[in-house]
Amino acid sequence: MKKTDLPEIAGGGLIARRSFLASGLLFATAAPALARTVDPGNATIVDGRPDWMTQPGGDGVAYGLPSPHEAHVVRHAIPYMDESVGFAPWHTPIAAQQGIITPNGLHFAVHHNGLPDIDPEVHELIIHGLVDRPLRFTMDELLRYPIVSSIRFLECAGNTAANALSFTPLNFSVDVISGQVSGAEWAGVRVADLLNESGVKPGGKWVIAEGADAGSLTRSLPLSKLMDDAIIALYQNGERLRPAQGYPVRLFVPGWEGNTNIKWLHRLELTDVPAFTRDESGLYSEPRSDGTIEHFTFPMGVKSVITHPSGLQTLPEKKGFYEISGLAWSGHGRIARVDISADEGKTWARADLDQTPMDKALVRFSLPWRWDGKPTTLLSRATDEIGNIQPTRKEWKSHYAAHAHNHYNAIQSWRIKKDGEVENVYG
Amino acid sequence: MGKTAASFLLAIILASPWPVFAQNTEDTPVRGFGTPVAQSDIDRLSITIFPDGRNLPEGRGTVRDGKALYADKCAACHGAKGREGPASRLAGSDGFFSIWDPLRILRIANSPMLVNSAGAQWPYATTLFDYTRRAMPHDAPKSLTNNEVYALTAYMLFLNDLVKRNFIADKGTLVKVEMPGLAKSTSAWEHEQNNGKH
Structure with missing residues (x-):
C-alpha cells in the first residue's frame, strides 16, 4: 500500500487509525532514524556501547526527580503577571506531556498572596455558622475519616484569557495560552461527612470557604454542590498536597473554576446567602455583551485543545506522518466525543479517545495525520455527555463584553505554515 | 419516610x-x-462581611483620613488615583479598553488585571471593607485597624464619586452606598437552578 492509498476520513490528511496501522507505514516512517549520526554528548561510547551499559549506575535517592535531560520541562511563570498585579500564575507545560495526569510539581498554580508555609500541627479546619455543632478538626483528625479519591481536571477560570482578550492572536505556546489546566488524582474527606457531623441548620444554603494564606482567599459556594461531590483534599497523585496546591488541606470542587477550590482551607461558614467576596464580585465574574455582569459562574465549560502539534513548534518533515493529540474536558461531566479538522474546519473526523472518559476529568484524544506540506489549520471541538459543544471564538465573543476573560472555552486553531511552524490563530 | x-x-x-x-x-x-469550637475562637476567625452589613465591626473612618492612609499604604501599587495600577484598578470605568485605543493590545498584554474596576463592577461596598481588612496592604495583610479600614473604604468610594467628601464610613452607612455594579449583576448559579442546565 502506498502512502497515497490511505483512505482519508476527513480533509487535510486525517487518517483512520486502523488503516494507518495496517499499512505498516509506522515502521516505514521510523526507518530514516537508523541512518542518523549520533552526537555522543557527555556519553563515552566504546564499541558502540554507551558507558551506562558498561559501568554500574548511580545511587538511588530518597525522593526521585526527573532525568536531568528533562530539566527543561518546567512550569511557565507568565512574564506579564506577577505579584505586582495581585497574583502569580504558573502554567503547566501541557505541550511536553502525554496521558492525562499532571505530575505534582508541574500542576498549574495561581496564588494571590504568595505560598504560605503552614505547619500541619498548628493548622485546623473549623466549621461554623448555621450548624448544629460548630466543630474544629486537626489534620490528624481529618486523616481518620474515610478517604475517597477521583481523577479530576482543574482549570483556572482565566485559562486561555489571552485568546479571549487580545484583538489579534498572540504567537504564544499552548503552555502559555492554555496551561492553566491540569489533571490529577485527588483524595480526601467528603465535605458531606463533616457537614453531617456538624449538622446544618434550616436556612443553610451557602458555604463560605476561606484559606489561611496571607490574603485569606474566600469564596461562597452552594451547599448542594459541597454535599454532592466536593472533598477536603489531603492527597494529590498519592502524596500529600504540595504547598502550591494548598498543603496541608484544600477544598476540591470537581469541575468548578479553579478559584473555588480554596487552598490552605481553614474555615467553612454555613450561611443563608453568599458573601460577595472580592473574587466573586470582580475578578472571577464575567461581563456579558448585554452589559450585565455574571457572578457565580461555577462549572468550567466543555473544552479541548490540541497539544501536539501546538504553538511555537515546528513540524520536522514536510509530507510526514504525525499523531495529532490533545486534551479535552468538561465541568459538566464526561466528554462524549472530540472532532478534529485538518482543513480549517471544512471537514471533521471523530478523534480516538485514549481511555473511557471519566467524570470531570481530562481525556486524551488523538488521530493520525498526514501533512501534505501545504499551509492549513488544525482545530479540535469537544462535546460533553449532556450535549454542550465547544463554541467557535466568534460565538463565544458574541456572548461576552470585549474585556471578558474568564471561562473562555472556544475552539483553538493552530495554523500550520508552509515551513512547518505552528502558530496561534483565530477562526 | x-x-x-x-x-x-x-x-x-x-x-x-x-x-x-x-x-x-x-x-x-x-x-x-x-x-467543639469555643465561641471566642469563632469570633476571632470569623471576618467575613456580608452584603447586608452583617459582621461589620464598630468603628468609623472619614474620606480625609482614608486619603492620607491611601497615599501611605496603597498608592504605590494601585496608583495615586486608584486607576493606574499595576495592581487591580480600584476606581474608574468598568475598565474597557476601547478598540479604537491604538495601545489597546499593549495595555491588555501589560496589565490584564486593570480591566476590572472595583468601583464599577463590585455590587456591594461591604466587599471593599471585607477585602481590604483581610488581604491588604499586600505586604502586611490584616495589619490595619477597623477604623483604618473604614477610612480607606470611604476614600475608595470617594475616588469613585459614589460618596461625598464628608462621608463617614461605618456599619450603618456602608450598606446604604449604592454601587453601580449592583444593577448589572446577575447570578449564573441562580439562573441555572431556575432553568435547569446551561
Missing part, C-alpha cells in the same frame, strides 16, 4: 454519643472526630 419517623431518627442522631447514620451518606457512620 414519615415526618414522625424522620423526627425520631433526628432525635437519635442528636442524642447519641456513638457513631450513627446520617442523611445523604447512609452507609457512612458519623465519625465524631471533630471537637
Whole structure:
C-alpha cells in the first residue's frame, strides 16, 4: 500500500487509525532514524556501547526527580503577571506531556498572596455558622475519616484569557495560552461527612470557604454542590498536597473554576446567602455583551485543545506522518466525543479517545495525520455527555463584553505554515 | 419516610454519643472526630462581611483620613488615583479598553488585571471593607485597624464619586452606598437552578 492509498476520513490528511496501522507505514516512517549520526554528548561510547551499559549506575535517592535531560520541562511563570498585579500564575507545560495526569510539581498554580508555609500541627479546619455543632478538626483528625479519591481536571477560570482578550492572536505556546489546566488524582474527606457531623441548620444554603494564606482567599459556594461531590483534599497523585496546591488541606470542587477550590482551607461558614467576596464580585465574574455582569459562574465549560502539534513548534518533515493529540474536558461531566479538522474546519473526523472518559476529568484524544506540506489549520471541538459543544471564538465573543476573560472555552486553531511552524490563530 | 419517623431518627442522631447514620451518606457512620469550637475562637476567625452589613465591626473612618492612609499604604501599587495600577484598578470605568485605543493590545498584554474596576463592577461596598481588612496592604495583610479600614473604604468610594467628601464610613452607612455594579449583576448559579442546565 502506498502512502497515497490511505483512505482519508476527513480533509487535510486525517487518517483512520486502523488503516494507518495496517499499512505498516509506522515502521516505514521510523526507518530514516537508523541512518542518523549520533552526537555522543557527555556519553563515552566504546564499541558502540554507551558507558551506562558498561559501568554500574548511580545511587538511588530518597525522593526521585526527573532525568536531568528533562530539566527543561518546567512550569511557565507568565512574564506579564506577577505579584505586582495581585497574583502569580504558573502554567503547566501541557505541550511536553502525554496521558492525562499532571505530575505534582508541574500542576498549574495561581496564588494571590504568595505560598504560605503552614505547619500541619498548628493548622485546623473549623466549621461554623448555621450548624448544629460548630466543630474544629486537626489534620490528624481529618486523616481518620474515610478517604475517597477521583481523577479530576482543574482549570483556572482565566485559562486561555489571552485568546479571549487580545484583538489579534498572540504567537504564544499552548503552555502559555492554555496551561492553566491540569489533571490529577485527588483524595480526601467528603465535605458531606463533616457537614453531617456538624449538622446544618434550616436556612443553610451557602458555604463560605476561606484559606489561611496571607490574603485569606474566600469564596461562597452552594451547599448542594459541597454535599454532592466536593472533598477536603489531603492527597494529590498519592502524596500529600504540595504547598502550591494548598498543603496541608484544600477544598476540591470537581469541575468548578479553579478559584473555588480554596487552598490552605481553614474555615467553612454555613450561611443563608453568599458573601460577595472580592473574587466573586470582580475578578472571577464575567461581563456579558448585554452589559450585565455574571457572578457565580461555577462549572468550567466543555473544552479541548490540541497539544501536539501546538504553538511555537515546528513540524520536522514536510509530507510526514504525525499523531495529532490533545486534551479535552468538561465541568459538566464526561466528554462524549472530540472532532478534529485538518482543513480549517471544512471537514471533521471523530478523534480516538485514549481511555473511557471519566467524570470531570481530562481525556486524551488523538488521530493520525498526514501533512501534505501545504499551509492549513488544525482545530479540535469537544462535546460533553449532556450535549454542550465547544463554541467557535466568534460565538463565544458574541456572548461576552470585549474585556471578558474568564471561562473562555472556544475552539483553538493552530495554523500550520508552509515551513512547518505552528502558530496561534483565530477562526 | 414519615415526618414522625424522620423526627425520631433526628432525635437519635442528636442524642447519641456513638457513631450513627446520617442523611445523604447512609452507609457512612458519623465519625465524631471533630471537637467543639469555643465561641471566642469563632469570633476571632470569623471576618467575613456580608452584603447586608452583617459582621461589620464598630468603628468609623472619614474620606480625609482614608486619603492620607491611601497615599501611605496603597498608592504605590494601585496608583495615586486608584486607576493606574499595576495592581487591580480600584476606581474608574468598568475598565474597557476601547478598540479604537491604538495601545489597546499593549495595555491588555501589560496589565490584564486593570480591566476590572472595583468601583464599577463590585455590587456591594461591604466587599471593599471585607477585602481590604483581610488581604491588604499586600505586604502586611490584616495589619490595619477597623477604623483604618473604614477610612480607606470611604476614600475608595470617594475616588469613585459614589460618596461625598464628608462621608463617614461605618456599619450603618456602608450598606446604604449604592454601587453601580449592583444593577448589572446577575447570578449564573441562580439562573441555572431556575432553568435547569446551561
